[in-house]
Amino acid sequence: MQKQTIALIAHDQKKDDLADFAFIHRDLLKGYNIVATGTTGGRILDACPELSVRRMKSGPLGGDQQIGAMIAEGEVSMLIFFTDPLTAMPHDVDVKALMRLATVYDIPMALNRATAERLFQNMTNSRT
Numbered sequence: 001m002q003k004q005t006i007a008l009i010a011h012d013q014k015k016d017d018l019a020d021f022a023f024i025h026r027d028l029l030k031g032y033n034i035v036a037t038g039t040t041g042g043r044i045l046d047a048c049p050e051l052s053v054r055r056m057k058s059g060p061l062g063g064d065q066q067i068g069a070m071i072a073e074g075e076v077s078m079l080i081f082f083t084d085p086l087t088a089m090p091h092d093v094d095v096k097a098l099m100r101l102a103t104v105y106d107i108p109m110a111l112n113r114a115t116a117e118r119l120f121q122n123m124t125n126s127r128t
């Protein structure tokens, strides 16, 4: 069976947190294709070199839009996006557009670690 794809993205202040999250859940993530924005993808690969990560452009250069287009094409089944609500972003409209498409296409979307942990807990439980 074809692996499903999970999108992983983090803003700069949240990248340590997402790298840690990916490391802790690396065994689960091995069962998925991962797509990430450029810098985030690099951080995930540093933490978990064994994972298959497709790196798109960096967020401010269009990476969020690329992942949004993949969602519109039905190619992404979950979005984990550790956002930074305390820093202004030049590409805020792209971030909002990505969240909008995840909502339009009704894919599970976690915007913080607490929600992501619960989604992954749910996936772990449904595997056992």
Ligand SMILES: O=C(CO)COP(=O)(O)O
Pocket (backbone or CB within 6 Å): 009, 010, 011, 012, 036, 037, 038, 039, 040, 041, 057, 058, 059, 060, 063, 064, 091, 095
């Ligand atoms: O800005 C981002 C998401 O909006 C993330 O992009 P990077 O992973 O390239 O830093």
